[in-house]
Amino acid sequence: MRVNLICTENLCPVLKEFLELRGIILEPEASVSLVERGLPLPEAGLVIVFDPQDFKTFLDFIDAFDCAPEKRETGILLGKKEEGFTVIRIKEVCYFFAAGNYVYAKTADKKFELKQKLYELEENYAFQGLARVSKSYLVNIMKIEEIIPWFGGRLLLRFKGLPDEIEVSRNYAKAFKQLIRM
Amino acid sequence: MKKLNEFTVSLFTSGLVGAVVALPIIIISQSEIFTYTIKSALVGVLIGLMARSAYIFFYRRAPRYKLLSFASVFSIIAVGTGMGAWILGLVSFPYLIAIVIAAEIIGLTATILINRYACRLNERLKHTQDRIGKEES
Numbered sequence: 001m002r003v004n005l006i007c008t009e010n011l012c013p014v015l016k017e018f019l020e021l022r023g024i025i026l027e028p029e030a031s032v033s034l035v036e037r038g039l040p041l042p043e044a045g046l047v048i049v050f051d052p053q054d055f056k057t058f059l060d061f062i063d064a065f066d067c068a069p070e071k072r073e074t075g076i077l078l079g080k081k082e083e084g085f086t087v088i089r090i091k092e093v094c095y096f097f098a099a100g101n102y103v104y105a106k107t108a109d110k111k112f113e114l115k116q117k118l119y120e121l122e123e124n125y126a127f128q129g130l131a132r133v134s135k136s137y138l139v140n141i142m143k144i145e146e147i148i149p150w151f152g153g154r155l156l157l158r159f160k161g162l163p164d165e166i167e168v169s170r171n172y173a174k175a176f177k178q179l180i181r182m
Numbered sequence: 183m184k185k186l187n188e189f190t191v192s193l194f195t196s197g198l199v200g201a202v203v204a205l206p207i208i209i210i211s212q213s214e215i216f217t218y219t220i221k222s223a224l225v226g227v228l229i230g231l232m233a234r235s236a237y238i239f240f241y242r243r244a245p246r247y248k249l250l251s252f253a254s255v256f257s258i259i260a261v262g263t264g265m266g267a268w269i270l271g272l273v274s275f276p277y278l279i280a281i282v283i284a285a286e287i288i289g290l291t292a293t294i295l296i297n298r299y300a301c302r303l304n305e306r307l308k309h310t311q312d313r314i315g316k317e318e319s
Binding site for chain 2: 091127128129141142144146147148149151152155158165177179180181182
């Protein structure tokens with residue numbers, strides 16, 4: 001699929017990377033245009049206007065078009081850090097956590113705010129090694145360096161390149177152990 | 183509340199070990215069984231608490247030096263049991279050695295079992311990581 005992307009300078013690099021990772025080719029002459037709300041619309045072709053404040057709807061819409069499955073890289077999320085957006089690969093994330101109404105992704109050195117809910121991430125990316133370890137935490141198994149048996153049947157997880165330790169609560173410990181076929 | 187329950191169970195287990203370890207010696211030495219059993223249980227609770235804290239501390243702070251965790255548990259049991267027995271009035275050296283050996287066997291067996299469980303968990307983790315890695319590539 002080829003699209004013409006029209007957006008502001010601060011959004012352009014992230015969106016460009018995001019769309020290209022989904023196998024979408026960006027071409028100014030394409031007959032389909034993705035335009036950020038508020039910018040001038042092209043006169044010809046199909047125009048899709050998106051609101052940068054509602055990225056989740058936009059991403060879901062893009063994902064609904066399985067443009068080039070063979071070229072598409074899975075496990076890509078869009079994270080918000082301060083005022084900007086960044087493409088995050090799930091394989092870079094150590095764990096996701098919910099705090100208040102927000103969900104965050106924690107990589108080795110950064111923390112991003114996400115639009116997705118924890119259960120959505122769990123459902124969609126379990127095949128990439130995401131596992132729920134407590135009500136508010138979802139960890140990337142690939143990023144775990146060590147499991148420490150804790151008291152009362154709980155487990156403590158230590159991550160590669162991160163000082164944080166996450167506890168697997170007793171309610172989730174059984175499922176977690178089954179996941180690693182213990 | 184759950185954590186308090188777990189803590190109570192842990193203290194109770196330590197107390198039980200303390201009582202069991204000292205009981206044969208108390209019977210042989212014909213001391214006041216009830217009083218000494220309670221006292222031994224209290225010493226057991228104290229040793230269990232200290233050994234547990236030391237094991238956690240070294241396991242977390244120096245994960246590469248697992249021997250440190252074992253050494254800390256061994257030392258605390260040896261010193262704690264020896265001192266406890268001495269405070270309770272057990273001055274016979276052979277009895278003292280017997281109590282320390284019994285306490286070491288129980289304490290270190292528990293520590294070895296925990297450590298083996300940790301090794302198995304981490305082996306399974308590596309296998310799972312390899313499996314997911316292969317499935318992705």
